[in-house]
Amino acid sequence: MRQFLASLVIGLLACAAPASAAPIDSQFQAWLAKDLWPEAKAKGISRATFDAAFAGVSPNLKLPDLVLPGEKPKTPKKQHQAEFGSPGNYFAEKTLGAVSAGGRTRAGSNAKTLAAIEKRFGVPRGVVLAIWGRESGFGAAKMPYDAFEVLGTKAFLATRKDMFRKELLAGLEMVERGLVSRKAMRSSWAGALGQPQFLPTSFLEHAVDFDGDGRADIWNSTPDTLASIANYLVHYGWVKGRDWGFEVSVPDTVTCALEGPDQGKKIADWAAMGIGRIGGKPFPQNEARAEGFLMMPAGRNGPAFIVTPNFYVLKEYNESDVYALFIGHGADRIASGDRRFAGSWGKVDGLYRSDIAAMQRGLEKLGYDVGGADGLPGFKTRRSIGDWQAKNGRAATCFPDKGIVEAMR
Known part of the structure; x- marks a missing residue:
């Protein structure tokens, strides 16, 4: 009887087990x-x-x-x-060099195709080549x-x-x-699929037959791959004739908390605040009259940039500031040679993603808009950090560190 009752209980428990217990x-x-x-x-x-x-x-x-x-x-x-x-880890010279050198080689071997793509879509060849190189090593990466x-x-x-x-x-x-x-x-x-690493919806919406064989082939056709990348960028608003951005120096009198695509100013107005291009060149006249945005992916711990709306189009390819910066910088190097950023990437604290998420939740409780507590330090998190630091008598770095993580716990 004892064995029977035990078996009965086990059976009843098995019947009551949640669906999650099934394989x-x-x-x-x-x-x-x-x-x-x-x-x-x-x-x-x-x-x-x-x-x-x-x-x-x-x-x-x-x-x-x-x-x-x-x-x-x-x-x-x-x-x-x-x-x-x-941020600094993303710009290893080995990776950048492979993209820029490979891009220059392919710019020559695909010159006719790239010229046709520029004419049709208005996207510079360097940008298209940099994305191709970053996404799949110019088609060499195995899936x-x-x-x-x-x-x-x-x-x-x-x-x-x-x-x-x-x-x-x-x-x-x-x-x-x-x-x-x-x-x-x-x-x-x-x-993600093929040489441009499109998700399926992107393939259906943006893939282009550019070699004329009747099908869009992002797996084996270089013309289709390059044109599809350009078509994707145009769909998200690429502005023909504008650059992606410029490396700049930002004086201490300008707070890093002014960063973000919702705090744009005419580039001439940024220049009037003391922000200048690295090397001393003035901003091109057509750019100076147009809107630009402060972008500091490592806060005060790295290079700073004034970027254009095209920078945020690049972010539609991959929702990351440093990805878009890599592509823009890689395109410049493909076009003009392997120059590094003038600003250096400073040492940042080795924080876990979970640490940053905890910090973000703490800032949210204080009323800051960090763009969501996802553990990713985007521009809303960076500028919120800068504002909090300034209000609490700290030097505004606009980047997570162990001190602010501890303060938010």
């Missing part, structure tokens, strides 16, 4: 069948395409930024993306992941499920329409 793969397969498939079918995806996409696919739990069933989202301790780490494994995992488990669900459905559409084979759907760990 994640089983939950994933049920999600595919009951949740994703009905929407895919409604969007015109055939059963054959759907089944081929997910044949043998299971969730990849090694991918970052996942929330397992039954768990709550939390800020990762470490930062997985280099473009959101210490180690199955795109449907990545997008499926993230649509099921990621912190941004809705975004990845949209990308997953767009990937299915690509295969359904015959725009790419199932086999060719290889991606980065974030689900």
Whole structure:
């Protein structure tokens, strides 16, 4: 009787166990069948395409930024993306040199194509080449992941499920329409495809057939790849004839808390405040009359810039100040030679992403707009730090450090 009762209790507990106790793969397969498939079918995806996409696919739990069933989202301790780490680390000469040297070589071998792209889209060749080099090493980078494994995992488990669900459905559409084979759907760990590293929605919206063969091929065609990059930038507002920005010196009398795309001034007005181009050259006349923005990706710990709206178009490619800066600087080097920034990247405290998120939450409690407590020190966080430092009798550096992290705990 005692054994019978024990068995009964165990059975009842098993029946009452939450769904999260079931193997994640089983939950994933049920999600595919009951949740994703009905929407895919409604969007015109055939059963054959759907089944081929997910044949043998299971969730990849090694991918970052996942929330397992039954768990709550939390800020990762470490930062997985280099473009959101210490700013100076992103500009290693080895990486910059490879992009600029490779860009110059390819500028010569693709001169006719690049001239046609500049004429049609108005995007300088250096910018297009720098993105190509940064994203995929000019097409040499291997894509180690199955795109449907990545997008499926993230649509099921990621912190941004809705975004990845949209990308997953767009990937299915690509295969359904015959725009790419199932086999060719290889991606980065974030689900980006081909030489320009487009997410599926970007491919559907921006990929261009520029070599005239009747299909947009961002995997094997250099003209299609380069034109697709330019088309993407134009879609997000690239202003023909304007630069991306200029390295400048910012006097101590100008607070670093003036940074941001919502605090623009005519570049001539910035110059009147004492902000000047490195090297002493005046700003070009057409730029001086137009709007510019202060950008200090490491606060007072690194180089400073006056950037144009085109800088923020580059950020549409990757939502990171240092990424956009890398592309702009790389484009300049491709066009004019390997000159480094005049300003140096100072030493910054080695903070975890979770430390910065805790600091951001502390600033939010004090009424500061940090742009969200995500552990990423964007311009809203940087200028909030500068304002807080100034109000508390500290030197305004506009960059996270251990002192302000401790003060916010």
